[in-house]
Amino acid sequence: MCGRYAASADEGALRELFELEQVLELPPASWNVAPTDHVPAVVERADKATGIVTRRLIAPRWGLVPSWSKGPGGPPMINARVETLATKPAFRAALSKRRCLLPADGYYEWYETEQRTARGKPVKQPFFIKPETGLLVMAGLYEFWKDPSLDGPEAWLTSVTIITTRATDKVGHIHDRMPMTVPPEAWAAWLDPSQDDAEAAHELLTVTRPDDLDAYAVSTAVNTVANNSPDLVQPLAES
DSSP: OOSOEEEOOOHHHHHHHHTOSEESOOOOOEEEEOTTOBOOEEEEEEOTTTOOEEEEEEOOEESBOOTTSSOSOSSOBOEEEGGGTTTOHHHHHHHHHOEEEEEESEEEEEEEEEEEOTTSOEEEEEEEEEESSSOEEEEEEEEEEEOTTOOSGGGEEEEEEEEEEEOOHHHHTTOSEEEOBOOGGGHHHHHOTTOOOHHHHHTTOBOOOGGGEEEEEOOGGGGSTTOOSGGGGSOGGGO
């Protein structure tokens, strides 16, 4: 999966769809979400004092920073391959304890055309890939990292990564990876913080059926992170 997606659902829609009990933070709508941006994420957390678990919306930074790492420097870990979730140190603890749902309108991928730039490189055409209906509810993992140089709430960074798998035939010709999803009937089990069986959690992941996805070319305006409007997700002929 490439490093851009769109997430524009409003608070009301997200509260209703995910039966949220709290909205701690909702980032502004974005049609050009990029690595290190803060993104909407659905989690379930237990209150430290009461132990009561609530389903809430938070806004972690896109690009996982493991709790044991030196910090958020270096290339952000925006994706986690499902094939190595249980073995990579960066992801295996989160798979057992810190799973989330990442609602999106859809995501972008770039396809190499036969055209060439002045330097001889292939011209890449962006595509937007979205569900035929509703939101794409991507499977994610999140982590907490504490900056040792700071104190208080400001010391903590919450970050997230998207779980990916091999792309289905309908979008595989555009890019060989795609985000994994969690079906609505498995949301509760996926989010449940008391479910610490990584293998059981792994089995809740699904691959979106090819017939449930729509992929179409969009404007190269999405190539520039500063561009951010609903026009970016419109089919090329309608832009």
